[in-house]
Amino acid sequence: xxxxxxxxxxxxxxxxxxxxxxxxxxxxxxxxxxxxxxxxxxxxxxxxxxxxxxxxxxxxxxxxxxxxxxxxxxxxxxxxxxxxxxxxxxxxxxxxxxxxxxxxxxxxxxxxxxxxxxxxxxxxxxxxxxxxxxxxxxxxxxxxxxxxxxxxxxxxxxxxxxxxxxxxxxxxxxxxxxxxxxxxxxxxxxxxxxxxxxxxxxxxxxxxxxxxxxxxxxxxxxxxxxxxxxxxxxxxxxxxxxxxxxxxxxxxxxxxxxxxxxxxxxxxxxxxxxxxxxxxxxxxxxxxxxxxxxxxxxxxxxxxxxxxxxxxxxxxxxxxxxxxxxxxxxxxxxxxxxxxxxxx
Numbered sequence: 001x002x003x004x005x006x007x008x009x010x011x012x013x014x015x016x017x018x019x020x021x022x023x024x025x026x027x028x029x030x031x032x033x034x035x036x037x038x039x040x041x042x043x044x045x046x047x048x049x050x051x052x053x054x055x056x057x058x059x060x061x062x063x064x065x066x067x068x069x070x071x072x073x074x075x076x077x078x079x080x081x082x083x084x085x086x087x088x089x090x091x092x093x094x095x096x097x098x099x100x101x102x103x104x105x106x107x108x109x110x111x112x113x114x115x116x117x118x119x120x121x122x123x124x125x126x127x128x129x130x131x132x133x134x135x136x137x138x139x140x141x142x143x144x145x146x147x148x149x150x151x152x153x154x155x156x157x158x159x160x161x162x163x164x165x166x167x168x169x170x171x172x173x174x175x176x177x178x179x180x181x182x183x184x185x186x187x188x189x190x191x192x193x194x195x196x197x198x199x200x201x202x203x204x205x206x207x208x209x210x211x212x213x214x215x216x217x218x219x220x221x222x223x224x225x226x227x228x229x230x231x232x233x234x235x236x237x238x239x240x241x242x243x244x245x246x247x248x249x250x251x252x253x254x255x256x257x258x259x260x261x262x263x264x265x266x267x268x269x270x271x272x273x274x275x276x277x278x279x280x281x282x283x284x285x286x287x288x289x290x291x292x293x294x295x296x297x298x299x300x301x302x303x304x305x306x307x308x309x310x311x312x313x314x315x316x317x318x319x320x321x322x323x324x325x326x327x328x329x330x331x332x333x334x335x336x337x338x339x340x341x342x343x344x
Contacts, residue, residue, distance in 0.1 A: 030046065216282070267307050
């Protein structure tokens with residue numbers, strides 16, 4: 001199965017979120033996926049497929065970013081790409097967060113041209129900002145009844161897109177396309193299963209430093225995509241506050257991979273707020289599509305933290321497990337890997 005389609009080609013800016021269409025099966029020789037997070041830049045390079053095998057991983061690189069809201073990631077991007085020594089200057093990027101709105105809505109079954117015209121009018125019902133300030137795209141997921149369809153609408157503020165473009169240009173690179181973190185995650189899972197995921201519902205949960213991306217699938221279709229403002233930084237601060245310790249000391253202990261019993265015990269109440277948000281998403285999904293997720297696949301940087309998945313599992317009845325996108329890649333690279341799978 002081709003990767004889930006959310007593509008954007010470069011310039012002009014209004015074309016960054018082009019009409020959502022399936023990705024061509026034609027694959028380039030090399031692609032670079034660049035995930036610019038709040039705490040680190042992650043890059044994955046993929047080579048061409050050989051036969052029926054998966055595309056080989058040519059390299060991976062993680063460059064931490066200094067703390068601060070105004071951190072310029074361009075030097076980290078430049079260093080990460082240079083370290084891979086690949087003959088390519090174009091990269092695939094993604095966006096997420098409060099300036100990206102993703103909604104699955106029910107719309108009349110329309111022809112492609114009619115759908116394109118209708119999207120801005122439908123999207124403005126859910127936007128917290130002026131429709132003139134965003135780029136909007138959408139894709140039909142499937143029928144809801146004989147005359148209506150489920151449609152995924154994605155809107156992103158132009159300012160955020162421009163920041164990403166400027167960052168990459170300062171790094172001496174060009175953007176080939178821009179995706180959304182949650183859909184890059186979906187691509188990673190679908191490609192790993194060759195589009196043949198077992199029937200049922202499952203949630204892919206990517207926990208980063210400041211943001212958690214959630215994708216809930218019904219069979220192979222992502223009918224719910226959401227960003228939750230909760231991540232590793234809030235996790236560490238909450239544990240530190242409970243124990244009366246400095247955040248830096250807690251972070252160091254977690255990085256060493258052998259947290260003390262008191263830190264492990266503090267993880268359960270610390271994850272309650274995340275699980276509450278996840279449960280809201282699952283309840284919403286069940287109300288619309290009939291069944292909550294049977295399992296949670298946890299990825300992202302925090303999935304590497306000893307005790308974290310067990311803490312999440314303690315609040316839920318579903319199966320919860322750590323998931324990685326490919327052999328030799330940790331969960332930190334799931335978004336970058338999904339981006340590298342995309343071809344313009």
